[in-house]
Amino acid sequence: MKFLFLGLLFLSFSHSGFSQNDKQKQLETRRQELRREIQKINALRAENKSKEKSELSQIEDFNYKISVLNNLIKVTNQQANLLTREINNNQKQITDLRNELKLLKEDYAAMIVKSYKSRNQQSRIMFLLSSNDFKQGYKRLQYMKQYTNHQKQQGETIKSKTAELQQINKDLLVQKEDKQKLIVENRTTQKTLEKERAQHQSLMASIRKNLSKYASQIKAKQREADRIDREIERIIKAAIASSRKKSGTKTTSSTSTFSLTAEEKVLASNFVSNKGKLPWPVEKGFVKLGYGTQRSPVDRSLTIKSNGVRIATEKGTKARAVFEGVVSRIILIKNANPIVMIRHGNYITAYKNLGKVSVKEGDKVSTKQEIGEVFTNPTTGETILNFIVFKDLQTQNPASWIYKM
Incomplete structure (x- = not known):
């Protein structure tokens, strides 16, 4: 029952992970679009640098770039927040997997001890021969086979769960690095935005005079x-x-x-x-x-x-x-x-x-x-x-x- 609960919990995390991955991809696509938009604006500004643009045209340029920068900051924040949720989910999965592995290993260790105690081939034969009838003997034989198979399966489960835990740990490190990159990028974007706003306010102050x-x-x-x-x-x-x-x-x-x-x-x-x-x-x-x-x-x-x-x-x-x-x-x-x-x-x-x-x-x-x-x-x-x-x-x-x- 305990393992069933852990399995269901893992499935719920997996489903959540898929939907979050889709959202993260959408946000990343949007972020790259906004970055390309800013590159277009900067390229056109550089191309027309020697030209005397009207104040009205400059204000339009500032307004548009400020709008794009605000959207870029918003999208990057959403990505960082989503990564935070993914990191928290992965950390919880790691805790749950560790607990599950602990139980699996304890159960496996108990089976190994039991197998060790009954390793004597003569004990196994006596176990079969002491059956009251053929039916009971057959059931005991099947039990011994199932027990052996269960041991193997338990060992494989521990192996796969350990690999899964290692992969989630790797993913967690990548997510933390990605989040840090987004935070650094957002700081740079914020500085650019502050610079654009200052220039915009300076130009508006000049316009308001007339x-x-x-x-x-x-x-x-x-x-x-x-x-x-x-x-x-x-x-x-x-x-x-x-x-x-x-x-x-x-x-x-x-x-x-x-x-x-x-x-x-x-x-x-x-x-x-x-x-x-x-x-x-x-x-x-x-x-x-x-x-x-x-x-x-x-x-x-x-x-x-x-x-x-x-x-x-x-x-x-x-x-x-x-x-x-x-x-x-x-x-x-x-x-x-x-x-x-x-x-x-x-x-x-x-x-x-x-x-x-x-x-x-x-x-x-x-x-x-x-x-x-x-x-x-x-x-x-x-x-x-x-x-x-x-x-x-x-x-x-x-x-x-x-x-x-």
């Missing part, structure tokens, strides 16, 4: 973004009206969905089935501004409305289609860089702020096909792609569609 000027710049940028977004919306509305007219579907003022052909329905269905697995619209980069309405990092009384995501990337980076489709429109607006729109049934992806365009309207494109080059601001050195996803007229959060965005 906050009205920067507030005006933010409003002007928002107006420009709104102007471009309205033009995109107008073009999509016209495309919807055209699709409904071609299909003979009645068009009303409230109609805001495409009328699709059979081929377009299949394309839209394939696009949806790849939600969360679509490739990035650039090979390298990070999201500098996310989707949705958010507070301005400079003036908290102002809001920034983002219909898509703003991706910072390297000079000369090619924009690429995130899924197969048809180039429905190339938009050229006064005082703005070209925009490529690709239709995937009733879904549209828009690629804003291109310097060069390598496709034309009506072209069929494949997943990851280059459609142009992202514009690099010659003054700031920044290379930013604005990427939007639409379902009919409604914008979608690109992070829900793009793999690990």
